Amino acid sequence: xxxxxxxxxxxxxxxxxxxxxxxxxxxxxxxxxxxxxxxxxxxxxxxxxxxxxxxxxxxxxxxxxxxxxxxxxxxxxxxxxxxxxxxxxxxxxxxxxxxxxxxxxxxxxxxxxxxxxxxxxxxxxxxxxxxxxxxxxxxxxxxxxxxxxxxxxxxxxxxxxxxxxxxxxxxxxxxxxxxxxxxxxxxxxxxxxxxxxxxxxxxxxxxxxxxxxxxxxxxxxxxxxxxxxxxxxxxxxxxxxxxxxxxxxxxxxxxxxxxxxxxxxx
Amino acid sequence: xxxxxxxxxxxxxxxxxxxxxxxxxxxxxxxxxxxxxxxxxxxxxxxxxxxxxxxxxxxxxxxxxxxxxxxxxxxxxxxxxxxxxxxxxxxxxxxxxxxxxxxxxxxxxxxxxxxxxxxxxxxxxxxxxxxxxxxxxxxxxxxxxxxxxxxxxxxxxxxxxxxxxxxxxxxxxxxxxxxxxxxxxxxxxxxxxxxxxxxxxxxxxxxxxxxxxxxxxxxxxxxxxxxxxxxxxxxxxxxxxxxxxxxxxxxxxxxxxxxxxxxxxxxxxxxxxxxxxxxxxxxxxxxxxxxxxxxxxxxxxxxxxxxxxxxxxxxxxxxxxxxxxxxxxxxxxxxxxxxxxxxxxxxxxxxxxxxxxxxx
Numbered sequence: 001x002x003x004x005x006x007x008x009x010x011x012x013x014x015x016x017x018x019x020x021x022x023x024x025x026x027x028x029x030x031x032x033x034x035x036x037x038x039x040x041x042x043x044x045x046x047x048x049x050x051x052x053x054x055x056x057x058x059x060x061x062x063x064x065x066x067x068x069x070x071x072x073x074x075x076x077x078x079x080x081x082x083x084x085x086x087x088x089x090x091x092x093x094x095x096x097x098x099x100x101x102x103x104x105x106x107x108x109x110x111x112x113x114x115x116x117x118x119x120x121x122x123x124x125x126x127x128x129x130x131x132x133x134x135x136x137x138x139x140x141x142x143x144x145x146x147x148x149x150x151x152x153x154x155x156x157x158x159x160x161x162x163x164x165x166x167x168x169x170x171x172x173x174x175x176x177x178x179x180x181x182x183x184x185x186x187x188x189x190x191x192x193x194x195x196x197x198x199x200x201x202x203x204x205x206x207x208x209x210x211x212x213x214x215x216x217x218x219x220x221x222x223x224x225x226x227x228x229x230x231x232x233x234x235x236x237x238x239x240x241x242x243x244x245x246x247x248x249x250x251x252x253x254x255x256x257x258x259x260x261x262x263x264x265x266x
Numbered sequence: 267x268x269x270x271x272x273x274x275x276x277x278x279x280x281x282x283x284x285x286x287x288x289x290x291x292x293x294x295x296x297x298x299x300x301x302x303x304x305x306x307x308x309x310x311x312x313x314x315x316x317x318x319x320x321x322x323x324x325x326x327x328x329x330x331x332x333x334x335x336x337x338x339x340x341x342x343x344x345x346x347x348x349x350x351x352x353x354x355x356x357x358x359x360x361x362x363x364x365x366x367x368x369x370x371x372x373x374x375x376x377x378x379x380x381x382x383x384x385x386x387x388x389x390x391x392x393x394x395x396x397x398x399x400x401x402x403x404x405x406x407x408x409x410x411x412x413x414x415x416x417x418x419x420x421x422x423x424x425x426x427x428x429x430x431x432x433x434x435x436x437x438x439x440x441x442x443x444x445x446x447x448x449x450x451x452x453x454x455x456x457x458x459x460x461x462x463x464x465x466x467x468x469x470x471x472x473x474x475x476x477x478x479x480x481x482x483x484x485x486x487x488x489x490x491x492x493x494x495x496x497x498x499x500x501x502x503x504x505x506x507x508x509x510x511x512x513x514x515x516x517x518x519x520x521x522x523x524x525x526x527x528x529x530x531x532x533x534x535x536x537x538x539x540x541x542x543x544x545x546x547x548x549x550x551x552x553x554x555x556x557x558x559x560x561x562x563x564x565x566x567x568x569x570x571x572x573x574x575x576x577x578x579x580x581x582x583x584x585x586x587x588x589x590x591x592x593x594x595x596x597x598x599x600x601x602x603x604x605x606x607x608x609x610x611x612x613x614x615x616x617x618x619x620x621x622x623x624x625x626x
Contacts, residue, residue, distance in 0.1 A: 170324055171357035173344045175371035176422065185370075189361045 032248065035241035042236055052242040062243060065227040069207055072138060072223060076145035077153070077203035083146070084153035084198055085191070089183075092161040093169075108155075110148040118148065119215035126216050136218045144216055145206040152205045153198030160194025193261070200258050204251060267299035269333075270426055270458040271321060276330035278316050290316040292482040293330070298426075298460060299475075303452050305461045307469040308479035309505070314462045317479075318428050321460065323347050334425060345374070350419035351428040354435070356411050358403040364414050365390070365399045371422035389417040392451065409440045416451065426458045433468065445472055466506045470494060478502045495553075498539040499626045503551045510552045510592045512566075516623060518544060524623055526550055529588040532565040536621035549624045554581065554595035556620035559606060564613025566592060570606050580604045584612060 007013060034042060038049035056062050087107050091100065110118060126140045168190070172182040210225045217226065224247070228240050278291040291313045298304045306314035319325040320332060323344035332340040339347055350371065358367050368389050369382045377385075390396045393413040398406055403414060412432060419427055429448075433441045449472055452459045463469055469476050470490040477487045478501070486498040497503035500511065514526040519535075526536045526548075536550055558564075559582060568586035575598075582604060584592045592614060596604055606612060 165355070165357065167353055167355055167357040168359060170344075171351070171353060171359075172370070172374075174322060174324075174349075174351045175418070176345045176374040177370075178345055178374075181374055185374075186359060 028248070031241050032245050034238055035245040037238045037241070040237055042238060042241070052238040053246075055237075056239050056242045056246075059239070061222070061227060062224070062239075065222045065224045068138065068221065069223040069225070072141050072145050073203050073206040075142045076149050076206040077199050079142075079146040080149035080153045080202040080206075081157075081195055081199045084150050084157050084202075085195055087150070087154055088158040088161050089187075092158060108151040111151045115148070115211045118144075119212040122147075122212065123215045138221065140216055140218075141213060141221065141223070144212050145209065148209070148212060149202035149206050153195075153202040156197035156201065157191065157194040160191055160197075164190055196258060196261060200254055204254065208247075267302070269297040270300045270302070270335065271298040271460065272296070272331075272333040272336075273317065273320075274331040274333065276317070276320060276327045276332060278313075278320065278325065279328045289482045291320070291327070294482070294484055295330075296477055296484055296487060298458060300458055301456050303449070303459045303461065303472060303474045305463060305469045305473035305476045306479060307463060307466060307476050307505075309464055312479040313482040314464075314479050315430060316482075318351075318430055318460065318462050321426070322349055322351050322428050348422075348425045349428060350422060350424040350426075351430065352415050352419045352432045354431045356415040356432075358411055358414055358418070360403055363400050363402060364395065364406070367403060367414055368417045368421050370418060375422060385421055389421045392420070392454070393417045393447075408436060409444065412436065412444060413447075416448075420451070420455060420457065423455075424457060426460060429459060429461045431462055431464070433463075434465075441468075448472065470506070478505065480505075496537060496539065496622050497551060498541065498624065500549060500624055503622075503624065508554055508593065508595075510554060510557070512550050512552070512586075512588075512590055512592065513547055514550050515546055516544070516548045526621060526623065528565060529590075530566050530586075534565055534616050534621055535618055536623050537619075538623045539625040542623060542625040549626070550621050551624060552592075552616055552620050552622075554593045555579070556617055557592070557594045558615045558617070559584070559594045559596065560613040560615055561610075562613055564615040566614040566616070568592065568612065568614070570608050570610045570612055573604060573606065573608060582606060584614060586614075 034045070035052060036048050036050065037045055038051055039046035091103055091107070094100075105112075122140075122144050126144075130136055130140075164187075168186055169182050172186040173179075177185060208225055209223075210229060213223050214226050214229070217223070222230065224243065228243060231240055273294055273296050276291055276294045277289065280288045280290055282288055294313070294317065306317060308314050316325065320327050320340070323339070323342055323346075327340055330340070331338045334347070334349070339349075359370065362370070365386050369386045372382045372385055386399075387396075390399060393416055395410060395413050395417065398410060398414075403411060406414070412435075415432070432448075433444050436444060445468060448459070448461075461469075461472065470493075473490055475487060475489055476493050477484045478493060479485065480501050486493060486502050488496070493502065494506055497506065497509075503509045503511070512528065514528045517525045517527070519525045522538050524536050524538055525533055527533050542548070566584075566586055566588075568584040570582060571585045571591070572581075572583045574581045574583075577598070579595050579597050582594045582596060584594065586592050594614060598604070
């Protein structure tokens with residue numbers, strides 16, 4: 001029994017692992033392949049074509065909802081990253097005190113509360129505000145997305161802050177840097193990869209949100225995911241495959257870009 | 267000697283989980299002169315780093331004053347004190363080049379670019395790092411990082427430079443080199459250096475004066491010679507170098523001079539520690555190299571127990587007839603052995619100027 005326990009050598013481990021990967025990536029692979037299908041049907045392969053990419057590109061609804069998605073995601077990710085950075089500094093650059101754990105939980109609340117609950121709650125609040133102010137623009141969606149993006153931005157930023165050598169900030173203050181200068185010239189540059197990670201994560205999370213968006217959007221405020229959901233209720237064509245494929249390529253692009261940026265930084 | 271830094275009754279209390287408190291510093295008073303190489307020496311947890319942090323402004327005293335040229339700086343934040351620190355971990359900014367690191371302090375002070383550039387050049391020359399100007403701090407060796415940390419702390423021309431065990435991360439040879447380098451820098455810049463270390467050899471070789479600390483208190487302040495030859499307390503004598511403790515009856519003969527009657531009956535002259543309260547039996551310290559082994563009758567007598575060869579000298583441990591142990595250190599020569607063997611009945615003669623009476 002003194003033998004070293006290696007989980008990789010257990011019977012069936014490799015099989016289960018391969019099955020998991022298959023289950024994860026096979027549907028995505030199929031989706032991408034069928035985006036190039038020259039047929040009206042999703043399931044029957046006829047031949048290679050970029051036809052559905054053209055269709056999607058010329059569909060003004062797709063373009064408009066894409067632009068809307070990016071507008072919301074950009075604003076939400078930026079606001080979430082800023083709030084998350086402030087929250088992370090406030091919760092790490094302090095002596096531990098009773099209630100700190102509660103604050104962590106409070107900040108990360110959107111991760112734990114079922115999305116549907118948040119969606120209904122926001123719907124009720126926003127409909128009130130709509131009546132009072134008469135404003136019915138994209139602001140509501142941006143606010144809602146910012147709210148649920150904060151924990152996604154907060155986690156990598158906090159991790160980065162916690163792993164940072166505190167003596168660097170002490171050294172800066174020893175070398176005549178005020179609190180603000182220390183942040184500007186030492187903390188922020190070193191925190192930057194964390195903030196970037198938080199920004200990307202928040203952006204991606206906002207980009208593919210369906211539940212909350214579906215609940216609180218006004219008429220004509222479809223984002224790309226809610227538009228696609230609407231499409232699926234009618235006739236399904238490989239157009240959704242084409243849109244998804246572009247989406248996928250974009251996400252991979254963002255993640256790769258981030259990987260290289262963060263590696264260069266550290 | 268004009269004081270650069272004075273601590274007056276400084277106490278720092280840390281609360282603990284229970285009702286108790288830890289007195290990291292307990293009513294510490296010390297005066298450190300201008301242009302002095304001053305060392306705070308003590309084991310870990312003695313409060314030396316706490317005192318350094320209070321002077322730097324990273325922490326604030328629970329009671330007492332810290333004066334810089336007569337002005338109380340205890341309430342000031344670190345960035346308002348003309349005091350810079352070399353950190354144990356160096357704490358170099360990893361996202362900046364060597365030159366940017368060195369220029370950081372002056373940049374924060376809002377000095378013009380031309381002045382910063384010129385100063386950085388001077389500092390690079392001072393620590394002999396001109397070639398590394400545009401390197402990242404991760405691309406240079408530990409010894410080089412040490413030099414950059416020194417240059418960075420010296421660049422704004424502080425009134426006092428604090429060094430928190432800066433040599434402990436270096437290997438033996440590099441450490442010896444940096445010790446000489448530090449002395450040279452202190453001499454050339456004329457800045458007061460306050461050096462924290464737990465290495466007694468480092469303290470003895472580098473310092474103008476040493477403060478020996480234990481359990482939040484300064485036990486003795488003096489030149490390396492004073493500390494080594496005239497320790498005031500048992501802790502000081504024991505912490506610095508090797509030593510022999512023997513008890514003896516004391517009769518005061520003059521100012522700072524006593525006559526001590528040893529258990530063997532022999533009497534020797536001894537100097538007395540400051541603050542010694544006259545009492546009948548006191549502890550006397552004699553350094554192993556200040557005593558001589560003789561074949562005849564000495565001031566003490568006993569039996570040779572162990573003989574250990576150390577290259578430059580031989581340590582001979584003698585079991586005294588009174589029951590105490592006593593070590594004698596004897597210079598080696600090439601041709602002859604030490605001249606004694608285990609089990610030999612020997613005498614020990616203590617020189618005229620070898621014994622010091624402790625106050626505790």
